[in-house]
Amino acid sequence: MLKTIACIALDQMAPFEFGVICEVFGVDRREHGGPVFDFHVVAAEPGRITTKLGFDLHVEEGLDFARTADLVAIPASLIDTPPDERILQVVRDAVDRGAWVLSVCSGAFTLGHAGVLDGRRSTTHWMYTDKLARLFPETVVDPDVLFVQDGKVVTGAGTAAGIDAALHIVRTELGQTATNIVARRMVVPPQRDGGQSQFIRTPVVECRSESFALITEWMLEHLDEDLTVDRLARKALMSPRTFARKFRAETGTTPxxxxxxxxxxxxxxxxxxxDLSLEEIARETGFGAAAVMRHHFIKVLQTTPTAYRRTFGAVPPPLDDRFDEARALTAV
Known part of the structure; x- marks a missing residue:
């Protein structure tokens, strides 16, 4: 049973991610029927702890409590500089004794420096996934999800995804009812759909040669058309096979x-x-039909077009789109 939680404060940690851990595990919710944890903020050296936003915290406890805690939580902090070896050892010992270990956002790098991600799946903020994989090649980094659980090691993705990761641990240990109470008090969904892919803006890949820069620019201007490899090859004055090979060499992917x-x-x-309908957007972007566009959204972004618009759109989705999507999801 999850009862004792140690949040390790590190110099230059991110206040929001630190606050996520404190909010999920540090608030007494017994009056609403929620869980109560024995929650402690600890540090390698008690006293002044700096944050990334220019203000400091005062932490009174050392690491003793963390050495027996049911959960050791690590907020986002520096990614290039390994933390105090005493902190890394606490993390290793927690894994060895079967305790939960949670990192939020770039806190995954502390777990990487401790060596506990080796042989495990993990994630972190989408801005840092490539670097996490490069620094710690023994972990398999998933850049698309909100959190990863491998054994009792849970790594949360960017910033607010730490809420999802922390609530996942509460759900696993204490059940859905307790999770709903915590989430309701925090005014967040107890479980979000999708992954962090939907938040990532992928830039257009720059081509090294002028000829391919011109062809990709033309492709962007004609996304609504049927752009087969044969047609693109004719446009580039190449054979389809040569075009496909050179395109991959230039962009790192297929046409x-x-x-x-x-x-x-x-x-x-x-x-x-x-405020275009899903069918209009599908035609304008070259998907042809809303069902095809929905398939690609779910496959790549792990969400639906209507859910994406509801989250990020300046105007609500048209009523017909909401009915169409509800019918499609029911059919699935």
Whole structure:
């Protein structure tokens, strides 16, 4: 049973991510029937702890409590500089004795420096996933999810995804009712759909040669058309096989994959900024039909066009789109 939680404060930690851990595990919710944890904030050296936003915290406890805690939680902090070896040892010992270990956002780098991500899946903020994989090649980094649980090691993705990761531990240990109480007090959903892919803005890949820069620019201007490899090859004055090979060398991906990604990006823009229906957006971006566009959204962004518009759009989704999507999801 999850009872004791130690949140380790590190110099230059991010206050929001630190606050997420404190809010989920440190608030007494017994009057609403919620869980009460024995929650402690600890540090390698008690006293002044700096934050990334220019103000300091005073932490009174050392690491003793963390050495027996049911959960050791690490907020976001510096990614290039390993923390105090005493902190790394506490994390290793927690894993060895079967306790939960949670990192929020860039806190995954502390787990990486401790060596506990080796042989495990993990995640972190989408801005840092490549660096996490590069620094710690023995972990498999998933850049698309809100959190990853591997054994009793849980790594949360960017910033607010720490809420999802922390609530997942509460749900696993104490059940859905307790999780609902915590989430209701925090005014957040007890479980979010999708992953962090929907929050990532992928730039258009720059081409090294002028000829391919011209062809990709033309492709962006004609996303609503049927852009087959044969047609693109004729436009580039190449054979289809040569075009496909050179396109991959220039962009790192295939023409179809590149097109689908740019169509998704354009569809995201239209969902955010316009009141066009899903069918209109699907036609304008080259997906042809809303069902096809929905398939690509779920596959790549792990959400639906209507859910994406509801989250990021400047105007509510048209009523017909909400009915269409409800019917489609019911059919699935």
């Amino acid at each position: 179809n994959a590149w097109l689908n990604r740019q169509r998704l990006l354009r569809a995201q823009e239209l969902l955010e900024e316009s």
